[in-house]
Amino acid sequence: MANVRYVAEYFLSLSEERTPLAITPLKLQKLLYYAQAFSLRDRDGALFSEAIEAWKHGPVVPKIYRLYKNYGYFTIPHQDFINEDPFTGETKLNDDEIETINEVWEQFGHLDGKFLEELTHQEDPWLFADINDEIEIEDILEYFTN
Template identity: 35%
Template sequence: MPSYDARAIANEFIRRNGPHINQMKLQKLVYIAHGWNLAINKAPLIAEKIEAWDGGPVVRKIWNHLRDYGRNASDGLLADPFDSSTPYKAKLSDDEVAIIEHVWKKYGDYSGIELSEMTHEPGTPWSNAYFGGGRNTSLSQDDIQQHFIELALAGRDKAA
């Protein structure tokens, strides 16, 4: 499975939420979808590194795009800055769409701050990177994958 431009995955959540989703929430949903895809489909969802910023996991490419261009498509999506009629889009597999739907259903009602608090818990990939390597350190893909596998196993134990 390919890794996609993070802005295309961000657009998946903008389509579900509408254009008024704030950057913090958008960043966390992309990170969470990436984590669940690593755990379930055993492949990265996005091509970019995820960094440990003060506010939690951040994909710099999304942050920079919103800072420099905003939501430059007419429907509030992130689009090519040189052709705003072309929003970033990923040709997702059915398994990848299922991950995005799962993340939206499970986490879509949380605010950006609530999602950020979830990522700041001790032992999370963000806290391991932030306190182990410092601000803006990249989160380890292996750490992200293991964290979401543990979340899946904990959820399975609760259901049993």
Template identity: 40%
Template sequence: MAYSALAVANAFIERAKEGKLPDLTPMKLQKLLFYVQSWYLKQRGSPLFDDNFARWTHGPVIPSIYHEFKGYGSGVIQAPGSTVVPRPSSSNPFAYEVVVPEINRNDQDAIGFIDEVIRVYGQLSGWQLSQMTHQAGTAWQISGAPDGGPIPLNVMAEHIHPGNR
């Protein structure tokens, strides 16, 4: 089951608020999402979440996640992201509610991937992670110019970073 990118982003934010992930900036969040999606694709053959990465100047970016957290600039993210959805129990077609998407707390596979990405990459800064995505042979680097175009899922799975192809 693929989650929303915002639900997975919120899982990283939750761990940061618990003190398990230092200095979670919007850039760092983007790169951690890129690595968790890449590793999940490589190991499971399907995406963990349902959004695509674009090739931006500072590496792979999910535009919707960028817009959700851009207000933090280069600062630490303080709160989870939310979305507006129709209120399911209302007969009013204009009734909406704000929800904070989450991954299923019983999904140990997804939680395990998130925790492993934190273990491997969590101590690095957003800039360090961005530099890693720019290395020769990475999915970001081989998929084209930083023109906002998509990074294909199969390329992400096969070209995570040079030491792990």
């Protein structure tokens, strides 16, 4: 299972500042949500273990929110991603995890955070969760497999 921080860093490595492919904190949260959903649907398992909560502006991984909240509504700078941990030499993301993230990027990477927020607000997992409560993984799986 991937470390959610590595998933976020990989998404940021795909971003292009000052283009529709730029990533704000809002957009990053929605990309993480869809990556989790696609992994549940296509890989029969979660991409990462951290909870996703139903916040006012849509699904949020609080750990990642805290890391990037200082950017507010502004673009998070592009980051290079090296898939090998410099200390352990271990691979950060396996091929299946990268494939899932790339699929989400191909489908949603060109959309802005507000559009993605509106999209998630029309989907059952966020709609039926209480605000600030965890969105149950089973609800995400059920919605995206039907």
